[in-house]
Amino acid sequence: MRTAVGIDLGGTELRAALVAEDGRLLARRSTRTDAAGGPEAVLAQMTGLVADLDLAGARPVAVGVGAPGPLDAEAGVVTGPPTLAGWHGFPLRERLAAALGLSVAIDNDGHAAALGEWRFGAAIGRRHFVYVTVSTGIGGGVVCDGRLLRGRGGLAGHVGHMIVTDDDVVCSCGNRGCWEAVASGTAFGRQARRAAAADPAGRIAALAGTAPADARHVGTAAREGDPAALALVAEEARRLGAGIVGLIHLYSPEVVVIGGGLSALFDLFAPVIADAVATRAMPAFRDVAVVPAALGPDAGLVGAAALVLAPN
Amino acid sequence: MRTAVGIDLGGTELRAALVAEDGRLLARRSTRTDAAGGPEAVLAQMTGLVADLDLAGARPVAVGVGAPGPLDAEAGVVTGPPTLAGWHGFPLRERLAAALGLSVAIDNDGHAAALGEWRFGAAIGRRHFVYVTVSTGIGGGVVCDGRLLRGRGGLAGHVGHMIVTDDDVVCSCGNRGCWEAVASGTAFGRQARRAAAADPAGRIAALAGTAPADARHVGTAAREGDPAALALVAEEARRLGAGIVGLIHLYSPEVVVIGGGLSALFDLFAPVIADAVATRAMPAFRDVAVVPAALGPDAGLVGAAALVLAPN
Structure with a gap:
């Protein structure tokens, strides 16, 4: 072999x-x-x-x-x-x-x-799919018409730098309003630290202890039903969902695969993301599935x- | 032949x-x-x-x-x-x-x-380009790696339905925040009518006369140097530029070609769009040209x- x-x-x-x-x-x-x-x-x-x-x-x-x-x-x-x-x-x-x-x-x-993921994971046999990794930043790759898109200089698929908001949020790339700036693991961690600071007696702060609060603490608190954590999860899922709806319209995939560190919370995000696709995508695109990466890290x-x- | x-x-x-x-x-x-x-x-x-x-x-x-x-x-x-x-x-x-x-x-x-435009217009010989038509709505088509992207059901390239803002602007597709909702000719015409209503003695209103103000009136007034018209043009160009920067990161084209009715004002939008690409795109993408369609209507x-x- x-x-x-x-x-x-x-x-x-x-x-x-x-x-x-x-x-x-x-x-x-x-x-x-x-x-x-x-x-x-x-x-x-x-x-x-x-x-x-x-x-x-x-x-x-x-x-x-x-x-x-x-x-x-x-x-x-x-x-x-x-x-x-x-x-x-x-x-x-x-x-x-x-x-x-x-x-x-x-x-x-x-x-x-x-x-x-295309050859060995969640998108085996697909002719059209979008892979999104949500981690420190947001990256990805796109298969369309049976081929991995490369583009000029091999630079196609920088999905994290799609502009998704007029908000004045500065991205790691120096631009403002990028999807990565508002929905990456880094952005989510920032929200986690803010929530912990805003409520030092709350569950997120308690789980973090002396360490900075991060996505894992929010995930644990959310699974326990903590309202502050659930609100953070819902807002993150809404931001992910809005970007995914845009990507579906742009590339017309059969499936969107979500990987990266933050996909450890995929089960928590999934209902809001599915709702975004079902209600915000145009009718011809509403049956596109959004699934977690099969190969993980x-x-x-x-x-x-x-x-x-x-x-x- | x-x-x-x-x-x-x-x-x-x-x-x-x-x-x-x-x-x-x-x-x-x-x-x-x-x-x-x-x-x-x-x-x-x-x-x-x-x-x-x-x-x-x-x-x-x-x-x-x-x-x-x-x-x-x-x-x-x-x-x-x-x-x-x-x-x-x-x-x-x-x-x-x-x-x-x-x-x-x-x-x-x-x-x-x-x-x-690829076979006979502004993108002859290109291997990677994005065509955007700005008219009643915003539509387009993408050539990447020497092929017109089709996607599932031939639905790739619905660039107008990329989500670009959190603003609660309803699109013709029913969604909120689409590029089309904020930057199409329809959106620009709405701004023109607002400007005319806000200043009935102004140049835009004068050019429109008894008709509803539209993009052409704004274009004429802007070419005459009317400040209100120039402000509308700058804002439209900013919105077009933000979307174009996103598309450049997503598809990595050699060139972006702008057609549709609103491209009649391309010369007015061009400096702001070029500035958006030069300052908001990541360095590897800043030399991408944005040009008007060669075949027009x-x-x-x-x-x-x-x-x-x-x-x-």
Whole structure:
């Protein structure tokens, strides 16, 4: 069976895996990304992780890397990710190929995770679907007419930077009103801290204790029925739903798949999101399903390998 | 030279043309759409227009129809356009093919116009572009990776129904906050009437006279330097620009082409739109050009013929 190495380069965690062509993770290693060390340090981490993978005799055909965007997948160059300083213009594909002696493909992490869910997860066999990852930011990837959309410079599908509000909320990208600015895990965490500060005797603050309140505390409190937490969840789901309705009109998918850290609360968001699609989408679009990612946190890692095992 | 018949079915005007494979309009006829008569009456109008076309010996290979969406291009069925009552489920492709004895393709008018601009207009040779028509509503079509995006049921590219604001503005589709609701020609006309009512002695009201003020009056007043008109133009351009920035992040086009009735004021909007792209888009996207449609009001008509002459 053919295998490939997938590498998921995150701002905090760097992961590598040996992946079979049927999507199984055969071996994996991870470490904390040496973000402060810059691209040369991280390149050394990557080669180290791959060398440490237990290949058990497998001979991977190539290496796929999912990295924070924007990046130029055609040129194999990292363009200037907000979460990784000093990477602007770094020729990751060429340098990693030289270090490993294997051919390398790179793409942004949203595209990689979309490919993972398409080939091996919640969107197997679909001709049209949208993958959205809701985490520190909001990213994604789109399959339309049976192909992963790449666009100029491989930059299609930056769904987090669709402008969804006139509100003067500044996004990590510097723009105002982006979906990411109002509905990402970062935005939700900010709401959690505000709620905890506004009611120090409340359930969210109690669960957080001395730590800053975050999405997990809100999720736990909401599952217990805490009204403040339920209100935060409803507002987040409303913001997610509005963006998803826009995406449905823009790309006409069969299904929308939600991944990323905040999808751990998907069951709490689901009713409000489903209601948004059923009432705010135009009639021809109202039967589009919104489902959680099947591969969870491994979507990007498996998808990175899929960049070379089953790219399109 | 191969030729085809293009038909542009609008809510107010029905047009047919003989189009050569190089995009030239060889003959044309038009009439006022008998919208009240329903699909059977309009079908008769279509066959009448085609019969009246001066073919000068040409033998068109097929017929392409652009019609208001949503419609199911694969099935050839009109789904339920807000501007045409009684059309829900009408099998336009089949009925027209039987009446004309020619094969017929149908697609929504946004896709048809995008195809026209791609094959014969402002986006010739592009691999990635977004066409936006700003008129009664906002529609469009998207070419990504060298293909016109169709999506499930041929419904991709309903760019007017991207949600761009939390404001409680009701759209023609029934939803709130759509780009179409705040930035279409209809929305701009509403602002024009408000401005005229607020200042009956002002330039916009004077130009309108006894008629309701509309986009043309605002355009004329703005070109004369009228401050109220310039403010309306700036606000409209800001709203168009915000949506265009979102579309650039979503589809990563090389160029955005703006057509539709309101593009008659494109020169007035252009500086604010260009500024939005230069300041609100992420750096990797800031060089994307926004240009007016080259085919003007004929984009949909020529593009309808392109549906059969050069579909993808």
